Every structure is written in structure tokens, then in C-alpha cells.
Amino acid sequence: MTDDANAPWLIVGLGNPGPEYAANRHNIGFMVVDLLAERMRGSFKRAQKAQAQVVEGRMGPPGPESRRVILVKPMSYMNLSGGPVTALRDFYKVPTAHVVAVHDELDIDYATLRLKLGGGDNGHNGLKSMTKAMTAEYHRVRCGIGRPPGRMQVADFVLKDFSSTERKELDWFVDRAADSVECLVAEGLERAQSAYNS
Numbered sequence: 120m121t122d123d124a125n126a127p128w129l130i131v132g133l134g135n136p137g138p139e140y141a142a143n144r145h146n147i148g149f150m151v152v153d154l155l156a157e158r159m160r161g162s163f164k165r166a167q168k169a170q171a172q173v174v175e176g177r178m179g180p181p182g183p184e185s186r187r188v189i190l191v192k193p194m195s196y197m198n199l200s201g202g203p204v205t206a207l208r209d210f211y212k213v214p215t216a217h218v219v220a221v222h223d224e225l226d227i228d229y230a231t232l233r234l235k236l237g238g239g240d241n242g243h244n245g246l247k248s249m250t251k252a253m254t255a256e257y258h259r260v261r262c263g264i265g266r267p268p269g270r271m272q273v274a275d276f277v278l279k280d281f282s283s284t285e286r287k288e289l290d291w292f293v294d295r296a297a298d299s300v301e302c303l304v305a306e307g308l309e310r311a312q313s314a315y316n317s
Contacts, residue, residue, distance in 0.1 A: 169206035201252030227263030
């Protein structure tokens with residue numbers, strides 16, 4: 120698998136399957152890839168080669184500059200995300216550097232974005248599973264959700280829905296995160312970082 124400009128991109132929204140998790144903070148990755156699918160006029164279908172839902176399409180300006188992308192929602196629950204992601208990466212012949220994980224991030228203030236390549240998992244079980252399955256050299260779009268208030272446990276916080284105050288900004292935040300993914304794929308990490316990192 121060569122990391123060339125024409126290789127497809129695998130955009131992975133991290134989250135948990137099922138309606139009871141749909142609006143959780145931990146599922147912002149799903150929300151972002153759902154919006155990207157809408158923009159591409161695609162609908163998620165069950166992947167044949169992995170426990171995941173996928174949309175195949177193109178991102179970027181029409182014509183030769185557009186990039187082939189596969190949007191992915193692993194259906195394995197967060198802490199087992201690595202298996203489906205690796206299976207799809209291999210099936211679509213995607214270089215690891217063209218894999219993008221879109222995920223919630225506790226150590227960044229709510230509605231703040233940070234994009235990077237590689238790094239640790241910071242206790243995030245979805246990233247931990249992906250890194251164990253295929254090394255850490257994939258891109259991350261880190262969607263800040265902030266720290267739990269008071270003595271609330273992290274697990275309880277991430278598996279709760281966004282608060283009514285947070286929901287006022289949520290559509291804007293998800294929209295901006297989707298924009299940052301499109302910029303990363305079309306124009307590269309440095310351009311996306313300068314435009315969206317805050």
C-alpha cells in the first residue's frame with residue numbers, strides 16, 4: 120500500500136451503535152460522518168468485509184482534484200473499533216496516513232477542534248483499539264467536549280447526551296468539524312490545522 124496522492128481516504132467516526140447512544144458526547148464522531156454522508160448525498164450501508172456501516176463517494180471539488188473517500192461508522196462498540204477499521208483499511212487499500220479518526224476529546228474545551236497526525240490515545244478506548252490494530256500514524260480530528268463537572272466519572276460524562284447549553288452550539292460545532300475533515304483531505308494537514316485548530 121503506497122501513500123500516494125491518489126490513494127483513497129478512510130474517514131472513521133468513532134461512536135457506539137444503537138439509538139440509546141446516538142446523542143451522547145462519545146458519539147460526536149458519528150454525528151460528523153453522518154453530516155459528511157449527507158453532503159455527499161450518500162446513505163450508510165452495511166459493509167461486507169467488516170462490522171461497520173460505510174458510504175463510498177468523493178470529496179472536494181468536482182473533477183480530477185476530488186478524492187475518493189470511504190466514510191465509516193464501526194458497529195463494534197467503541198473499545199473494539201480497531202478490528203473493523205483495519206479490515207476496511209486493508210480491503211480498500213488505504214495507507215494508514217490516509218485514515219482519519221473523528222472523535223470526542225476530554226482535554227479540549229467544548230466546541231474546540233484540534234487536528235493532528237499520530238500521537239497517544241489519551242485514555243480514549245476507540246483510539247486505543249485503532250492504534251493497537253494498526254499503529255498510531257493516522258490522522259485525528261479531535262472534537263473537544265471538555266472535562267466532566269465536579270466529581271462525575273469520565274465514563275458517565277461521555278455516555279451522557281450533550282447538555283441543553285451545549286446543544287445550542289452543537290450543529291455549528293459538527294458542521295465545522297465536517298469542514299475540517301474536507302479541508303484535511305483536499306488541502307492537507309497543515310492547511311487544515313491553520314484554518315481550524317483553536
